[in-house]
Amino acid sequence: MQSFALDGRTAIVTGGLGLVGRGIVTELAECGANVIVADVDSAAWGHARKGFDEAGLTVAFDEMDVSKSATLQDSVAAFDRAHEPVIWVNAAYPRTSDWGDGVETVTSESWSRNVDMQMNSACILASEAARHLAARGGGSIINIASIYGVVSPDFAVYDGLEMTTPPAYAAIKGGIIAYTRYLAGYWGGQGVRVNVVCPGGVFADQPKSFVAAYEARTPLGRMADPEDIAGPVAFLASDAARYMTGATLMVDGGWTAR
Numbered sequence: 001m002q003s004f005a006l007d008g009r010t011a012i013v014t015g016g017l018g019l020v021g022r023g024i025v026t027e028l029a030e031c032g033a034n035v036i037v038a039d040v041d042s043a044a045w046g047h048a049r050k051g052f053d054e055a056g057l058t059v060a061f062d063e064m065d066v067s068k069s070a071t072l073q074d075s076v077a078a079f080d081r082a083h084e085p086v087i088w089v090n091a092a093y094p095r096t097s098d099w100g101d102g103v104e105t106v107t108s109e110s111w112s113r114n115v116d117m118q119m120n121s122a123c124i125l126a127s128e129a130a131r132h133l134a135a136r137g138g139g140s141i142i143n144i145a146s147i148y149g150v151v152s153p154d155f156a157v158y159d160g161l162e163m164t165t166p167p168a169y170a171a172i173k174g175g176i177i178a179y180t181r182y183l184a185g186y187w188g189g190q191g192v193r194v195n196v197v198c199p200g201g202v203f204a205d206q207p208k209s210f211v212a213a214y215e216a217r218t219p220l221g222r223m224a225d226p227e228d229i230a231g232p233v234a235f236l237a238s239d240a241a242r243y244m245t246g247a248t249l250m251v252d253g254g255w256t257a258r
C-alpha cells in the first residue's frame with residue numbers, strides 16, 4: 001500500500017475548484033500530498049478553503065488564468081520555484097460564453113478561441129511542467145481529457161434537448177490525448193511520466209432524460225461522481241503507477257467498452 005501514498009509531495013491542480021478538480025484536490029490531499037490549487041476563481045477559493053481546512057487537508061491557492069497563453073511559461077516557472085511540485089494535474093476548463101453550440105452553428109472564432117483556451121493551454125502547461133520536473137529528477141503529469149476524445153458522442157442521449165456536446169470538444173480532447181503521448185515519449189528517459197484520464201459524464205443535475213439515457217448506455221448503470229475520477233488520478237500520481245506513461249486511462253463506467 002505504501003506505493004499509493006503521496007506524503008511529502010507537492011501537487012499543482014489547475015481548475016482545482018471545479019466539479020472534477022475539487023474531487024482531485026481532495027483525493028490527492030487525503031493521500032498525503034500538499035496541494036496548490038491553480039484556478040482563476042478566487043471567490044470560489046474563499047468558499048472552498050473552509051471545507052479543506054475543516055477536513056484537515058493541506059491545500060493552498062495561487063491564482064492563475066490558463067487562458068493567458070503569453071504568461072503560461074512564466075507562471076509554470078514561478079510555481080516551480082515557489083513550490084517544487086512533483087505532480088501536475090491539468091483540470092481547468094475555460095470556455096467561451098457560446099460554448100455548447102452544435103456542429104452546424106459554431107463559429108470559427110468560437111472554435112479557435114476554445115481550442116486555444118482548452119487545448120493549447122493544457123499542452124503548453126504540460127510541456128512546461130515536464131521540463132521543470134525533469135530538471136528536478138522527475139514527476140507525474142496528469143491531463144484530463146474525456147471519453148469524447150476517444151469515441152464519437154452517442155447523440156441519442158441529447159434527443160429532445162437544447163444541450164449537446166460541442167464539436168470542438170472532440171478535437172480538443174483528442175489533441176490532448178495525442179500530445180500526452182508525445183510528451184511521454186520525449187521525457188520518459190528523465191523520469192517524467194505523462195498520462196491522461198478520460199472521464200465519462202459526471203452527474204451535475206443534468207436534465208432527467210439525459211441522465212436516464214446516459215445511465216442506460218453505461219455498463220455500470222450510473223453517471224460518475226467526482227470521487228470516481230479522483231482515485232485514478234491519485235493512482236497515476238503515485239509510485240503505484242511507476243511503469244505507466246503515455247497511457248489513456250478510461251474512467252467511464254464502461255461507456256467506451258460498448
Ligand SMILES: NC(=O)c1ccc[n+]([C@@H]2O[C@H](COP(=O)([O-])OP(=O)(O)OC[C@H]3O[C@@H](n4cnc5c(N)ncnc54)[C@H](O)[C@@H]3O)[C@@H](O)[C@H]2O)c1
Pocket residue numbers: 014015016017018019020021038039040041064065066067068091092093094095144145146147198199200201202203
Ligand atoms: N464534468 C464532466 O462531466 C466531465 C466529463 C469528462 C471530462 N471532464 C473534464 O474535466 C475537466 C474539468 O471539468 P469540470 O466539469 O470540473 O468543469 P468545471 O466548470 O466544474 O470546473 C472548471 C474549473 O476550471 C476553472 N477555470 C475556468 N477557466 C479558467 C482559467 N482561465 N484559468 C484557470 N482556471 C480556470 C474554473 O474556475 C473551475 O474551477 C475538463 O477538462 C472537462 O473537459 C468533465
